[in-house]
Amino acid sequence: MPNLPKLSLYIHIPWCMKKCPYCDFNSFVSKTQIPEQNYIRHVLNDLSNDISLASERKIDSIFIGGGTPSLFSEKSIQLLLNGVRARIHVSPFAEITIEANPGTVEINRFSGYQASGVNRISIGIQSFNQKSLRHIGRTYDASDAIRAIMLANTLGLNSFNLDLMHGLPHQTKKEALRDLQVAITLNVPHISWYQLTIEPNTLFSRCRPLLPNEDDLWDIFQKGHQLLHASGYEQYEISSYARQGHYCTHNLNYWRFGDYLGIGCGAHGKITQLNGSIIRTEKTKHPRKFMSGCYLHKLSEVCDYDKPFEFFMNRFRLLEPIPKNEYRSYTGLLEHSIRVPLDILITKGYLMETNNFWQTTQKGRLFLNSMLEVFLSK
Template sequence: MPPLSLYIHFPWCIQKCPYCDFNSHAVKTGIPEMQYVAALLADLRADLSLFDTPPSIHSIFMGGGTPSLFSPAALQQLLAGVKQLADLSSNCEITLEANPGTFESAKFQAFRDLGINRLSIGIQSFNDRHLKSLGRIHDAEQAVNAVNIALRAGFDNLNLDLMFGLPAQTQAEALADINTAISLKPTHISFYQLTLEPNTYFYKFPPKLPEDESIFALQKACQRILARNGYRQYEISAYAKPGYQSRHNRNYWQFGDYLGIGAGAHGKISRTLPRDIIRTAKPKSPEQYLKQDYPSTLFGANSSSRETISIEQLPLEFVMNHLRLKEGFNLDDYRALTGLAPETLEPALTECLNQGLLIKHQQQVFCSEQGWDFLDEILEKFIP
């Protein structure tokens, strides 16, 4: 079976950003921390009942929302409960997402003392004008201070989130953001384009964005700076120093398994290949999630859902994840993780090879430079 990760979703934020399509909700009357932690652990216990023997978890990612709104006491109780229910690998990567507006020195020192060994900070930009247009609650100075607080707390595995293609953003401003981020010496940078997603404020009231050609040019310019400074692109929007790729996110892209607990969390579990690979989804509403009676309502009506990935859909599901990685995939891994023969990738695979969109070297298949820019067109060919 593939490696197993654990994703824990925290659905609360101080305020909802206009571009955000994640399951997040502005805090109104306080967060029921301990009640939510108890629900998370009951949720995890129910998910673990799907396994014949207790699995080993090799990475944990606490995302949101804003997990750093929770107190160290609440996260201590949560992580202690996780360790009681499941075996954690000796080098388990434990990531906490945080926003600069929630940083306090003592709090983040306590997070590090809990064994959280990777921090992901949602900077988005170091430009006050752009931060304001994005609805962020912090300014550029607070963003820099947050990184310094994290470093002083001992976080030597640190990701910064940056966005590009912002309303009225110039190439010079995008380059300034990248250079500022690099000067802070994070080990990982997530650099991704602002998109207008359905069910967001920006989708309903779209801001004026730069032209596609301008966005593409500034992206390439920023990528060259990242490469010159030792940040290797290993995924569409992920750049890392050697040895610091996100193990948790790589597991997603390598079609690994993961449990998803918390309001709106999704999971994928391989039970019997190829006929019993399931995806799970938890109730999105925090109020409804807290009302769940685990495990009696697991996958019952109006609670969690479970869907089996059809054999016909497996080739698309596999390549849709793996081709996000620069290294692509190995045909032996395709057989091992899906239970299907490589021939089930045909005729789409041969068509992409003939068109120069994909390259095959021995058993390894990956995007060409041209294919990297036309990934959506590649994936369309694998749709059953």
């Protein structure tokens, strides 16, 4: 039997109040009342269909993402999580996160989520600057954002996260760094701080906004990184900073090439089987088709050729050392299968190697795409 990695559960809720111009996630604006309980019934059916893939393992973390899951009532989230627990074993110590939009944050609703077992909230602030919020199409204002954080601080959660973006349209260096300073002052335990990228099939890809130049973006990153470090935050992933004890368990499992069931519209899953094969699932994207009972869009097996790329695509995101034994355990491949690309990366100064670990260098973290390309070369 292979050394199976930890198992997480991702649940996708696809509805939003408004489609943001930079967003390429699977999300929809509902023109009628959202069919919360009907959707949850189908999501739980979807989970029931996938349970056989999990090999009787317990769930170590749950992440409810979207879309805007906090549009759902506390009663609906309770129904969802109770249904999950009735179908699969969830660790009593599981991290359970729900994503929230500041405009939907209410004390009664969030207390209700907490009573259902939610112990971590991820709040999509993006910016505290009213001008920046307007440029990226957000529907709340800066005061909503601050109120949401103050509320999260009072709930007694295990942790909470704040999503912040930099490199926004017409954003100055001073404005970008002030966003970080506000978050630090508000005592946010975990900050996901990432640069806006223009993705295909978004409004911004069709009508490209004026963005800061490359020199300014690099300056923002360097100064922001220094500010976070000086304020007691540890960078443990490319775009994730946290105070001690507040790393995101769910995302760590993704980046460590762990397994996860993905249920709901457009959700993706990756599950290692008892025979060592790795299965990927992709669910039907549109809510109407999904709620007709057509859950599974695609199921495929990861071939040996793709495993090195997929393993390191995740592991290179983390700053921690990569245990060599996990490569063999999680891919079923021997180290000699990647000796040539590893030697290339070491020679270029992108990667360090010991008897037991690999680890990206500071130089390597600046060239992650180049590092990954060597695993695709024939």
